[in-house]
Amino acid sequence: MSADTATTALLAVKEVVAGYAGPVVGPVSFDVYPGEVLGLRGPNGCGKSTLLKAITGEAKRFAGKIVRCNGLTVTHHQQRPELPPELPLLGRELLRVMGADRGDAPGIIKPLLYRPINRMSGGQFQLLEAWACLGGDAELVLLDEPTNNLDGEAIEALAHILRTARPPRAVLLVSHERAFLEENCTRIVEIGRPGEGQGS
Numbered sequence: 001m002s003a004d005t006a007t008t009a010l011l012a013v014k015e016v017v018a019g020y021a022g023p024v025v026g027p028v029s030f031d032v033y034p035g036e037v038l039g040l041r042g043p044n045g046c047g048k049s050t051l052l053k054a055i056t057g058e059a060k061r062f063a064g065k066i067v068r069c070n071g072l073t074v075t076h077h078q079q080r081p082e083l084p085p086e087l088p089l090l091g092r093e094l095l096r097v098m099g100a101d102r103g104d105a106p107g108i109i110k111p112l113l114y115r116p117i118n119r120m121s122g123g124q125f126q127l128l129e130a131w132a133c134l135g136g137d138a139e140l141v142l143l144d145e146p147t148n149n150l151d152g153e154a155i156e157a158l159a160h161i162l163r164t165a166r167p168p169r170a171v172l173l174v175s176h177e178r179a180f181l182e183e184n185c186t187r188i189v190e191i192g193r194p195g196e197g198q199g200s
């Protein structure tokens, strides 16, 4: 579904400047509507991950506004998710903790359900985490480089999950994979190089 201006935005990012000790990105503006997969694209270090972190409150907002619709639930798939080596959980238990244990896991996820997460490969854990975010209850899913570590089959499975999992949830997707963004996003926002703010 494409953005519909008659629909209320789930999230409005307005002239946001964000960073850590100092600003690293912005000003940037975009809205996210129910049902869309909005891509964020830009060069390395331009601040895409920082923008996602500003939405969750992990990064500092120096200027602008981030307006969430009332009661909006958000989940964040971080770039390079860490495998928690000491956590004695099976894949399905992790899904339960994340509210994504619905019994409708795609075929590529099923073999991971009974595998201890500390014995998964980086790619397997990455895919399970992405499914946990997309198959859970959150109305807005933030995905940061979800194709990292994934082989071609897993990337295709992720694309299928993006297209089919629980619409009308919205997704804000950061990816270096130009083709993946273009094939799977309903809209793409360009972020400029550091100091340039928003691209055209």
Ligand SMILES: Nc1ncnc2c1ncn2[C@@H]1O[C@H](COP(=O)(O)OP(=O)(O)OP(=O)(O)O)[C@@H](O)[C@H]1O
Pocket: 020, 021, 024, 042, 043, 044, 045, 046, 047, 048, 049, 050, 051
């Ligand atoms: N925790 C942090 N503290 C201070 N600076 C940080 C922190 N995390 C990132 N940065 C800096 O903020 C800038 C933007 O980084 P960010 O990871 O948001 O960019 P990005 O566009 O997602 O990059 P990439 O495409 O390479 O993943 C970089 O200069 C980076 O070094």
